[in-house]
Amino acid sequence: MAVAVPVAAAAASPLLAWRDPVYIAAGFAGVVAMELLLFQPLLASGWLPGLSGQRGRRVHRWVGGLLVLAVVIHVMGLWVTSPPDVIDALLFASPTPFSAWGVIAMWAVFASALLALLRRRLRPRHWRRAHTALAAVIVVGSVVHAILIEGTMEIASKIVLCALVVAATVVVIARLRIWAARAR
């Protein structure tokens, strides 16, 4: 439900009629990225049925890779559609406040992926805290970015998806006690 409804609602957006395919693809890459964000904390915690423990972690890594891909498609598609607007956003010189939130979240996604690749060189506690902190930045940045935008996402489904993403992240961080001093 949480996955199908936002995509279907965005697919019904009247704005699509007035956009080029590349711009439409960029928008949907953003919607898909937000949905992947909902799965990440649930996979990390192993709470999804059939995806507990190591299996959940492995899927979490793959979904993380897809998330990087979705963000790259999102930004590249926008770049092709209007280069100066994307340059403004990347330089934090955009007139639209949501751009900065999106760019911060993008860098946090890239940093998170890089950190995951270097994971074995880090102490487990440092890795957990750094990765979780980046995840929090990604979630907050992405949600503010999406909420402030008037785009193809339908309002109600957008708010519900964003609320679910925030709730899942907060609950998992709290339950896993990532900031607890003891090693896990």
Place this chain on the structure above:
Amino acid sequence: MTKALMTRRSFLAATGALVATGPAGLVVPARAERVAPTPSMRGGANNYLPGAPIVERIGGGGFWMTGTVRRAGDGAPLSGQRIQIWAHTTEGNERDPWSHGATLTDANGEFRLEMPQIVPAFGQPHGHLAYDSGDFKTVFLRPVMASSADTSLSADFVLEPA
């Protein structure tokens, strides 16, 4: 019984206010009303294509871009000034040449150009306007519609000599 013109308290308050505002430049000598030039807006020049032709209307119309052009300083209306307009509309995106057009201000310094309905792009329903004709300093504006259901948008220019 008449009231004192100025009590000690009001004298102190007035003096304090003068001391507080004087150095900040808020107290100015009496002179003709000054109209400040309009600064360019962030992102205003994005997807600008110089030399948009003067047109009766852009595309099929149905949406109105309006505004005024005045001179900095005395605020006098400027007639015959060329204003270039472009936006993401129902008929094309900002980079499409057919999304661009220009119009001239009338004797009252007002302009009015019909264009296709502006639709939200890059997160906001917005238009772009440029004054870029040389006699005055170039100004790029990027007004945002209060609602994407609006069928008009306005922007005002105050230009200073180049």
